[in-house]
Amino acid sequence: DAKTTQPNSMESNEEEPVHLPCNHSTISGTDYIHWYRQLPSQGPEYVIHGLTSNVNNRMASLAIAEDRKSSTLILHRATLRDAAVYYCIPYSGNTPLVFGKGTRLSVIA
Amino acid sequence: DVKVTQSSRYLVKRTGEKVFLECVQDMDHENMFWYRQDPGLGLRLIYFSYDVKMKEKGDIPEGYSVSREKKERFSLILESASTNQTSMYLCASSFPGKGLFYGYTFGSGTRLTVV
Numbered sequence: 001d002a003k004t005t006q007p008n009s010m011e012s013n014e015e016e017p018v019h020l021p022c023n024h025s026t027i028s029g030t031d032y033i034h035w036y037r038q039l040p041s042q043g044p045e046y047v048i049h050g051l052t053s054n055v056n057n058r059m060a061s062l063a064i065a066e067d068r069k070s071s072t073l074i075l076h077r078a079t080l081r082d083a084a085v086y087y088c089i090p091y092s093g094n095t096p097l098v099f100g101k102g103t104r105l106s107v108i109a
Numbered sequence: 110d111v112k113v114t115q116s117s118r119y120l121v122k123r124t125g126e127k128v129f130l131e132c133v134q135d136m137d138h139e140n141m142f143w144y145r146q147d148p149g150l151g152l153r154l155i156y157f158s159y160d161v162k163m164k165e166k167g168d169i170p171e172g173y174s175v176s177r178e179k180k181e182r183f184s185l186i187l188e189s190a191s192t193n194q195t196s197m198y199l200c201a202s203s204f205p206g207k208g209l210f211y212g213y214t215f216g217s218g219t220r221l222t223v224v
Contacts, residue, residue: 036213043201043215043218044152049212096142096154097142102151
């Protein structure tokens with residue numbers, strides 16, 4: 001499994017953009033980059049994924065470095081409901097998802 | 110809304126009891142998974158299944174077994190519950206193979222306390 005490095009915690013003000021970084025320097029060529037988040041007292045939920053190109057959906061944007069060794073999850077306007085632990089996971093689909101420690105995002109009103 | 114439903118949100122059992130944790134999904138997913146989550150240790154994979162009647166051990170299968178008699182249902186069994194199995198248990202499901210485009214859907218979890 002590719003190793004990932006994420007900050008333990010980050011803080012953001014409400015309604016400001018948040019950039020959550022992830023280093024995955026050992027990612028293989030067939031791994032997609034998946035992001036999940038876990039709200040308090042809930043199971044993780046899928047946020048977004050990508051391979052090489054930047055991706056957007058209704059929840060977030062994903063910016064992937066050209067060398068694929070890092071990526072950034074972008075929440076365009078953080079709300080209190082975005083306070084969660086965010087997990088970055090290189091994933092090929094061949095074996096189950098492996099979760100690291102993730103980044104705990106706090107959002108301040 | 111697609112769903113993974115875990116039968117209990119909170120459960121308290123005694124040491125030595127046989128415990129069944131049930132998980133049902135309504136998305137026709139082939140793949141199902143059981144994880145446990147503990148503070149400081151994150152989510153760890155216990156067992157998974159890629160098809161009916163099929164099971165594979167995850168990273169921490171000791172003390173657990175599973176049953177998948179129907180596609181939509183995946184049960185986690187604690188043969189003889191012990192206090193070190195006190196944890197949050199999370200069930201998930203996904204489409205097979207390169208289920209890359211759909212992600213995993215998780216249930217809300219069962220917080221099990223063994224006393």
